[in-house]
Amino acid sequence: AQSVSQHNHHVILSEAASLELGCNYSYGGTVNLFWYVQYPGQHLQLLLKYFSGDPLVRGIKGFEAEFIKSKFSFNLRKPSVQWSDTAEYFCAVNARTSGTYKYIFGTGTRLKVLA
Amino acid sequence: SAVISQKPSRDICQRGTSLTIQCQVDSQVTMMFWYRQQPGQSLTLIATANQGSEATYESGFVIDKFPISRPNLTFSTLTVSNMSPEDSSIYLCSVAPGLQNNEQFFGPGTRLTVL
Numbered sequence: 001a002q003s004v005s006q007h008n009h010h011v012i013l014s015e016a017a018s019l020e021l022g023c024n025y026s027y028g029g030t031v032n033l034f035w036y037v038q039y040p041g042q043h044l045q046l047l048l049k050y051f052s053g054d055p056l057v058r059g060i061k062g063f064e065a066e067f068i069k070s071k072f073s074f075n076l077r078k079p080s081v082q083w084s085d086t087a088e089y090f091c092a093v094n095a096r097t098s099g100t101y102k103y104i105f106g107t108g109t110r111l112k113v114l115a
Numbered sequence: 116s117a118v119i120s121q122k123p124s125r126d127i128c129q130r131g132t133s134l135t136i137q138c139q140v141d142s143q144v145t146m147m148f149w150y151r152q153q154p155g156q157s158l159t160l161i162a163t164a165n166q167g168s169e170a171t172y173e174s175g176f177v178i179d180k181f182p183i184s185r186p187n188l189t190f191s192t193l194t195v196s197n198m199s200p201e202d203s204s205i206y207l208c209s210v211a212p213g214l215q216n217n218e219q220f221f222g223p224g225t226r227l228t229v230l
Contacts, residue, residue, distance in 0.1 A: 032217055044158075044207070044221040051217070090157065094217060100163070100171075103148075103219060107157040 002027045004093050006106035013081050014114050021076040021109050023065075023091030032094040033074040034103075035065055039087045047089070050074065061085070083115045117142055117210050119222035127228045128198055135194045136225045138208030143188035146211040148219065149181070153204045161206075164191040198229045 007022040025031065035047040048059025055067040065076045074091060091106040118141040128134050138147065147164040161181055162170040170183040185191045195202050208222040 034218070036221075043223040046218065046220075049218060101217070102160065103158075105158040 002093065002095055002104050004091055004104050004106040006089075006091050006109050008109045009107065010110045010112075012112045012114065015083055016080045017113075019076070019078040019081045019085070019111070021089055021091075021111070023074045023076065023106055025072050025074070025091075025093045025104075027072075027093060027095045029095060033065070033067060034092040034094065035059065035063070035074075035076050036090045036092060036105075037087045038090070038108075044090070047076070081111075081113050083113045085111060086113045087111060117144060117212050117220045119208055119210060119220060121206075121208055121222040121225050123225060124223065125226040125228075127230060129230055130199055132198055133194055133196045134198065134227060135192050136206055136208075136227075138191045138193070138222055140189045140210050142212065144210040144212050145188070147185060147191045148209045148211070149183065149191070149193045150207040150209060150221075151204045152207060152224070158207065161193070164193075195227065198227075200229045203227060203229045 003026050005024045033050040036044045037047045038044050047063050048057050048065055050057045050067045058064045063078050065074055067074050088108050088110050090108045093104050120139045122137045149161040150158040151161055152158050160173050161176045162172040164170050164183050164185040166185045166188055180196050182194045205224045205226050207224045209219040211219045
């Protein structure tokens with residue numbers, strides 16, 4: 001069965017530190033990859049997505065992610081975090097399963113950025 | 116993109132009762148989905164709400180417990196029936212306006228507490 005793993009459940013960083021959140025998935029076919037963010041008290045928002053082409057994708061607020069097909073990974077990065085990046089981050093895979101496309105979410109990573 | 120609203124935003128219910136959650140989208144969409152996000156866990160797909168036909172349920176979810184209606188392309192309801200404290204969760208509606216279920220947009224969620 002398809003699955004998405006996020007290795008870091010809780011991350012605490014100081015402002016200006018660099019961020020990398022891991023995401024690995026298990027699926028042998030073509031996938032579309034996403035990172036969603038949920039700020040405190042707000043609903044899920046799309047941060048960035050990968051469908052095809054350049055494996056390095058850039059999203060909003062300075063975030064980027066790199067798709068490494070050989071490693072089944074789609075790690076999220078930001079060179080310098082801000083206090084306002086405190087949120088929960090979800091990696092998601094959209095893959096064709098039993099004739100339909102379905103989203104599978106990772107368990108999420110809670111990021112706390114200290115001012 | 117799509118703008119999604121949900122009602123109610125939160126509710127506290129007694130064991131054994133039922134609650135119907137409404138999801139309204141500002142445009143016509145083919146694919147609508149209902150998710151559950153239990154405390155400290157990721158999003159789990161409950162079912163895909165199909166317009167004009169019965170919903171498609173994921174493993175572990177059944178129609179008797181989570182009946183879904185989809186009367187038109189902009190609206191859906193999810194009922195949580197015969198509730199128990201284990202049903203306490205956030206219930207999210209999402210839509211995929213594009214083809215192939217790419218890029219989902221999420222509603223603000225309904226926070227349900229069952230006493």
